Structures are given as C-alpha cells and as structure tokens.
Amino acid sequence: MAAGTALEAINMATAEEIAAEEFSAVVIKHRPQIFRFLLSSTRDVDLAETLTQECFLKAHRNWASFRGESSAMTWLMRIAINLQKDHWRNRRMQFWRHTQSHAVDMDEASEWLPSGERSAEQKLLARERVGQVAKAVERLSERQRTVFLLRYVEEMELSEIARTAGLNEGTVKAHLSRALGRVRAELGGRR
Amino acid sequence: MSFEDQVNGVGQELDELAEALQDFRLSVHGWSEAVYSRPRSSQSGTAVAPARRRSWRLAAGWALGCVLVAGSLSGGGLYEHRQQQMRIAAERVAEQQRLAAQEMARQEEEDLLAKVDSDVSRQVPSAMEPLAQLMTGDVSQ
Numbered sequence: 001m002a003a004g005t006a007l008e009a010i011n012m013a014t015a016e017e018i019a020a021e022e023f024s025a026v027v028i029k030h031r032p033q034i035f036r037f038l039l040s041s042t043r044d045v046d047l048a049e050t051l052t053q054e055c056f057l058k059a060h061r062n063w064a065s066f067r068g069e070s071s072a073m074t075w076l077m078r079i080a081i082n083l084q085k086d087h088w089r090n091r092r093m094q095f096w097r098h099t100q101s102h103a104v105d106m107d108e109a110s111e112w113l114p115s116g117e118r119s120a121e122q123k124l125l126a127r128e129r130v131g132q133v134a135k136a137v138e139r140l141s142e143r144q145r146t147v148f149l150l151r152y153v154e155e156m157e158l159s160e161i162a163r164t165a166g167l168n169e170g171t172v173k174a175h176l177s178r179a180l181g182r183v184r185a186e187l188g189g190r191r
Numbered sequence: 192m193s194f195e196d197q198v199n200g201v202g203q204e205l206d207e208l209a210e211a212l213q214d215f216r217l218s219v220h221g222w223s224e225a226v227y228s229r230p231r232s233s234q235s236g237t238a239v240a241p242a243r244r245r246s247w248r249l250a251a252g253w254a255l256g257c258v259l260v261a262g263s264l265s266g267g268g269l270y271e272h273r274q275q276q277m278r279i280a281a282e283r284v285a286e287q288q289r290l291a292a293q294e295m296a297r298q299e300e301e302d303l304l305a306k307v308d309s310d311v312s313r314q315v316p317s318a319m320e321p322l323a324q325l326m327t328g329d330v331s332q
Binding site: 032036040109113126129130133134149152153180188 | 210212220221222224226
C-alpha cells in the first residue's frame with residue numbers, strides 16, 4: 001500500500017518534470033515569434049515584452065489543459081491575441097496614452113530591411129515601399145491588422161489564422177482582402 | 192491601352208505588391224530580431240526614455256507603497272482603537288450586570304430576613320392568649 005503511494009508520487013514528480021521540460025522547449029522555440037507578432041501589432045517594445053511575458057505566464061498556468069488539439073504555436077498565438085484584445089478593451093485610454101508616447105512609427109522597421117544584392121537605388125525604393133506598407137498597416141482596424149500580420153509576417157495558412165483568431169476562414173479572407181486593398185491603395189498612391 | 196497592356200500593368204502591380212510584402216516581412220523580422228537579441232540596457236537610442244520611465248515607475252511604486260503602509264498603519268491604529276472601545280464598553284456592561292446582580296441578591300437577602308423577622312416576631316395566636324395570660328400571672332405571683 002505504502003509502496004504504491006510512493007510509486008504514484010514518483011510517477012507524478014516525473015510527469016511534472018517532463019511537463020516542465022516540454023514547456024521550456026516550447027518557450028525557447030516560440031517566444032521570438034510571439035514577441036515579433038506583439039511588437040508588430042503594438043509597435044511598442046516595452047508593451048510587447050510585457051504581453052509576451054504575460055502570454056507565457058498564462059500558457060504555463062494552463063499548460064496541463066493544453067491537449068495538443070492545435071499546435072502549440074496556434075495555442076500561444078491565440079493567447080497573445082486575446083491578451084492584446086484585453087489590453088485594448090480594458091485599458092483603452094491608458095493604452096492609447098501609452099501607445100502614443102512609446103510606440104514607434106511602423107516604417108521604422110524599414111531600417112532593418114536586409115540590403116541583399118540591391119543597388120543603392122533599389123534599396124531606397126524598397127525601403128520606401130516598406131514604409132508605405134507600414135503606414136497602411138498602421139491604419140488598419142485591429143482585426144484586419146492581426147490577420148494581415150499573421151498572414152504576411154508570420155506566414156500562417158488561412159485555416160491556421162482562422163483557428164488562431166477564432167474566426168471562420170471566410171471572414172479571414174474578407175479581412176485580408178480589405179487589408180490588401182488598403183496596402184495596394186497606399187502603394188498605388190506612391191506612383 | 193490595350194488589354195495586353197492592362198494585363199501587364201496588373202501583373203506588374205501584383206509583382207510590386209508581392210515584393211513590397213516580402214520586404215515588409217523581412218524588415219519586421221529584422222527589427223524584431225534586433226530588439227529581441229539586444230540587451231535592454233544597451234539600447235542607445237531609446238535607453239533614456241525607458242530609464243526615465245523606470246525611475247518614474249520606481250518613484251510611483253515607492254509612493255504607492257508608502258501610502259499603503261501609512262494606510263495600513265492608520266487603519267491598524269483605528270482598528271486597535273475600535274477594539275479598545277469595544278473592550279471598555281463590554282467591561283462597563285459586565286460591571287453594570289454584576290452590580291445589578293449584587294443588588295438583586297442583597298434585596299433577596301433583605302426580603303428573607305424581613306420574612307424571618309416577621310415570622311419570629313409574630314404574635315401568639317389568639318386561641319393561646321388565655322394560657323399566655325396565665326403564664327404572665329404565674330410569673331407575677
């Protein structure tokens with residue numbers, strides 16, 4: 001009887017250790033991507049870091065309930081999107097104040113464009129185009145921006161975006177189409 | 192403009208869009224990687240603002256902490272004072288009850304003594320009065 005209880009305790013401890021190791025691996029693998037999505041969504045380094053922390057904290061708390069029905073990435077991204085939404089909903093005014101004071105212009109990202117094998121003129125043109133896209137993205141609605149970033153920055157499939165954002169695929173397509181329309185218009189306005 | 196030109200135009204526009212989206216993706220990845228891997232304290236361009244924010248947060252944290260401590264202390268003092276008041280009131284009520292009980296006991300004692308006295312000092316029943324007179328006469332003789 002006592003031996004059985006001891007064995008159960010050992011098994012539980014082993015299971016907890018395995019779970020902790022699995023979670024650590026998930027954090028190492030997906031943290032940069034979650035941070036990137038939150039950074040591109042909020043354009044605020046501090047806020048993106050805070051929300052990334054919260055995301056993994058929440059994931060850790062609920063790790064036992066994660067059944068692997070979706071990929072860990074989809075699950076984490078869903079948590080990140082919800083955290084971002086909560087942040088908008090609950091602290092709308094504070095968020096705006098925060099965003100306005102600490103967020104950078106999205107077109108700052110164009111400074112990080114790899115030069116590759118482009119001429120100076122091509123590089124300039126490419127940076128200008130990135131800036132135009134960034135401006136259009138800034139002006140998108142929250143949902144359009146989320147869908148756009150998941151598709152064109154994170155390169156997720158439409159079905160995965162639908163699962164992550166809790167939308168059906170048709171809605172995702174519609175948001176994406178409108179977002180692309182804005183981007184095209186912005187790029188078209190350049191000419 | 193011919194149909195072919197239109198198709199070519201649309202094709203070119205789509206190519207440009209695809210290229211712009213690709214560049215946008217690369218830029219965001221580059222930006223994120225740079226920020227993610229960069230130690231926070233060595234951000235030369237933006238280090239001042241976060242440091243200032245941190246100091247403000249620290250100051251605000253201290254202020255809030257002081258307010259909470261002061262509040263809890265005064266709240267604790269108030270609680271202590273209330274407790275003392277209640278203790279005094281309880282003691283006062285207990286004292287009053289004790290005095291009332293004492294008074295009641297004393298009253299009962301007095302009633303009992305009065306009753307005993309009245310019983311002891313009760314006059315001889317009238318039926319026995321002749322005998323009493325005789326006894327009185329014997330004594331006088």
